[in-house]
Amino acid sequence: MMPYLWGIYREQQHSPGREFDDAEILRLVAKHVEAAGYQVHLKTPEQLGAAYDPSTGRRPDPLPSLVFLMCERAETLSSLEPIEMQAIPHVNPLQAVLNTYRDRMIPLLAASAIPIPRSQIISSNSSDPGHPSPQLPTGPFPIWIKRADVHNTQSGDVELVSSPEDLRVALVALHGRGISHVVLQQHIPGDLLKFYGIGKPLASNRKDTWFKWFYHRDQELARYPFSEEALQTIAQRAASAVGLEVYGGDAIITPTGEFFLIDINAWPSFALFREEAAPQIATWLLRRLRQGALL
Structure with a gap:
């Protein structure tokens, strides 16, 4: 059987205003991979959960030879773990995608001496009068407040605040949305x-x-x-x-x-360079396919 690849779309709620661009780069990469003689199955994150149905005899797809993915949610990534554990290459590796969550990314970049703005990770309920946080800055403002996990999904996930009161308002809003931790970051x-x-x-x-x-x-x-x-x-x-x-x-x-x-x-949308980037990504995927899980 000809080796084939899975391509996994980004969750739509993680593509605010970029739904077309995010989907298009994945489709274009798949087109170039197919032109090289491979089969590609593009899937939504929801389709990853499809299981065997005894009433119809439907079974999950056979294992792919490589998975390339734009999905970001921890729940979606965990559904791919059993496949990655069988030494099937993933681009990007699942752990790498999780490492882009800000509460993981900031310590990793700091440990590698990458120049980043001064940053601190605090609980989003730090503005609660019953749980005041000594970490809340009193100045200098403005500063950035960002959710500490995934990147921008909607308005309010990343915000420049100009005063302690604006910071408290932003904290309350994020906490009310169920976001437990935030990053406070120096404005440069x-x-x-x-x-x-x-x-x-x-x-x-x-x-x-x-x-x-x-x-x-x-x-x-x-x-x-x-x-x-x-x-x-x-x-x-x-x-x-x-x-x-x-x-x-x-x-x-x-x-x-x-x-x-x-x-x-x-894996961003590459919107301004999509036609140039897509064949480059496809070439990289085929190289990873030839060399296996280890590179």
């Missing part, structure tokens, strides 16, 4: 840029990797000078720290040309 003025990357750079060889960056829209750019090579190095080090192979992220460039990594996440 500068140019905000986004980056995309594919591959795991070898010690002294980047020919097997792909990397692009661009300025984030809706900002007044100062265009501070910086080293693109240094940006790529920091981004690739950050991806390595959390275990990602297909990734994107955000960084701030300060007036002195310093970098601060704001976020790194698993």
Whole structure:
């Protein structure tokens, strides 16, 4: 039987305003993999739970040779664990996707000496008068408050607050949504840029990797000078720290040309570079398929 791959879409609630872009990059990658002679089954996260039905005789699909995934929820990832435990490669690895949750990402980046803004993880009920937190800052503001697990899913998940009172309001709102912990993060003025990357750079060889960056829209750019090579190095080090192979992220460039990594996440939409990125991702997947679970 011809080896075939699974591609798993991102949960729709994790693609606010990006539903088409997220789905399209997965479909385009699948198209390039199929052009190389492989079969691809694209699945929604909900379809992963399909089980054997004795009334119809339906059985789960046979095991794939590789899984490439954009899903992020812990529940969805756990449904893939039995497959990954059989040494079937996953891109990105399940643990790497979980490592992009901010409460895991921040310690991992800090331990790898990646330059990040000052950050602290606190309980979202720290504004409760009955459970006051000595960790709540009194200044300087503004600061960022971000949910400590997954990335942006809706308005209020990431917010710049300008005062202690605004911070308390944001904490109450997040706690009321069932989000138990948040990240408080230093605001660093500068140019905000986004980056995309594919591959795991070898010690002294980047020919097997792909990397692009661009300025984030809706900002007044100062265009501070910086080293693109240094940006790529920091981004690739950050991806390595959390275990990602297909990734994107955000960084701030300060007036002195310093970098601060704001976020790194698993398998973004690649919207501005989709036609260029898709065959690169497909090539990486086929390389991983040939080399197996270990790379």
